[in-house]
Amino acid sequence: MHDTPAARLLAARAPARPLSGKAAVPGDKSISHRALMFGALAVGTTEITGLLEGEDVLRTAAAMRALGATVQNLGGGHWRVAGRGIGGLVEPEDVLDMGNSGTAARLLCGLLAGHKLFAVMTGDASLRKRPMKRVTEPLSATGARFATRAGGRLPLAVEGAADPLPLDYRVPVPSAQVKSACLLAGLCARGITRVVEPEATRDHTENMLRHFGATVEVGIEGHGRVIELTGQPELVAAPVVVPGDPSSAAFPAVAALLVPGSEILLRGVGMNPLRAGLFATLAEMGADITRLDERIEGGEPVADLRVKASALRAVDVPPERAPSMIDEYPILAVAAAAAAGTTRMRGLKELRVKESDRLAATAALLEANGIRFAIEGDDLVVHGAGGPPPGGGTVVTHMDHRIAMSALVLGLAAQRPVTADDAAFIETSFPGFAALMNRLAGGEALGAP
Structure with a gap:
């Protein structure tokens, strides 16, 4: 714990x-989390410089290791991640402890939903009070199954989908975390995953998906945006300057x-x-x-x-x-x-x-x-x-x-x-x-x- x-x-x-x-x-904390996750999903070795080495990001690094990626800290914010490719993550042997990081926990729900594996996630006292239903509900449409404490709170168990379905989801309130979780799940699904957001939220996930070689189309709809991701791309390792x-x-x-x-x-x-x-x-x-x-x-x-x-x-x-x-x-x-x-x-x-x-x-x-x-x-x-x-x-x-x-x-x-x-x-x-x-x-x- x-x-x-x-x-x-x-x-x-x-x-x-x-x-x-x-x-x-x-x-940047948001970009640091994503650099480690996309590095773990890419084919090849990703070099990351300027990574935030705070507790939240170190929890993500530990989770990626537990899921089978090789994650090395070379010192001074320079990290190296040897990825496993889309769909290549392995079942963790122990509980994934995300500490205080809501971003890491919610994005990881999306990552796990698209992989045929079983995992349990927890966090510190503060994170265990925070709602996860906003991501587990839309992600369930992939075929993944989630079990949580009352109110959709951690600890949380996830059984990922063997053949995940693409999502078509309108985010009810602006949330980059919910959008990103849906896109991460969509990476492992055949077809187009479509996320509509009522107001534009931070787009680091879309930027980094493109940086690693995914096809992401973004259209404008009122104040918001429509994001379409082509599933099962080959993500290729790419250097990230945070x-x-x-x-x-x-x-x-x-x-x-x-x-x-x-x-x-x-x-x-x-x-x-x-x-x-x-x-x-x-x-x-x-x-x-x-x-x-x-x-x-x-x-x-x-x-x-x-x-x-x-x-x-x-x-x-x-x-x-x-x-x-x-x-x-x-x-x-x-x-x-x-x-x-x-x-x-x-x-x-x-x-x-x-x-x-x-x-x-x-x-x-x-x-x-x-x-x-x-x-x-x-x-x-x-x-x-x-x-x-x-x-x-x-x-x-x-x-x-x-x-x-x-x-x-x-x-x-x-x-x-x-x-x-x-x-x-x-x-x-x-x-x-x-x-x-x-x-x-x-x-x-x-x-x-």
Whole structure:
């Protein structure tokens, strides 16, 4: 069974000087998971550089090994995966423990559904509370069979289909994880797997499928898209350069915007338009963020970001932007707390089923630090201070790495220090976060309370 990291109190206080310097954020978590999975399904050896070596991705690496792929860590984010080809995964001898990673668990459901094997999957206490029915229900149409705890929760047993059927599925709510699980199952099916999404969500799966040689057609339907995958392709090993994670870049970027006089350069950040909603929103708020050396790496747009401290103003964030920044609302709430005026973030229903009820956890973060806010239906309304927010609170993180990092960024910008009650889970997505922030701050801005 997965061991829960020991709780670690961590506090952040206003640094003695502005943030400055250059930094590379960890590799994109979404792309790292997929690089390992597609490497395992490809014929040949895939070289991956810049892989995120956080706990979540290491769980995916371990699962791919258990399913028969040869996965080597060569050091410094350089990994090598010798794949088994489509349909070539083998039955694991033991339970697959996905730790804290909802992405890995849901994508793996799709991977397993298309293979004739039996497997059991579990995770840590947080992941075992998260709903899996949203993927197991559509995947059952392949012929795979799933057994779960009440409410579609882990632990979960799957008996993959011997001859999986292609899917034709309309995703009821925008979810890249559900879409990706359906496409992964479709790889092993004869014929065309078709997924319709009501709003465009992150398209890393489609980009990487093409990168490995699959035929993927994408059509536009209203605000959303229709994705058609030709089943049983021969995926051929291809090198993957993992860009810096825009969700991770959000934290030092917002810190630099809010700490007066700051200027930092974040190197090699993924700028996929279906992931960059936060940066579009910050630009609307008056953030001074410049994209430098824009380029394409492994099918993904990448740029260096120069971020300068800025006086932010409130905005109204439309609900259709939610899929492109669903993980960034807690840190946007911190930016909004320092902005002039009242910011409204619309349509945040999906936040209620993240690592924690992230909407409630964000509201509690604001309340603990003297920031005025309201939750109106699925909208979060934040009344900005037009300068440093009060701070001074202890934030309950609920084992959620993004809530913990948001609290610590708030502490850098607030009038009084802010404490995260448990920062241990930051390592799942952003190894070395405290050290990187302290280096940019030129001292111990993050440390023991």
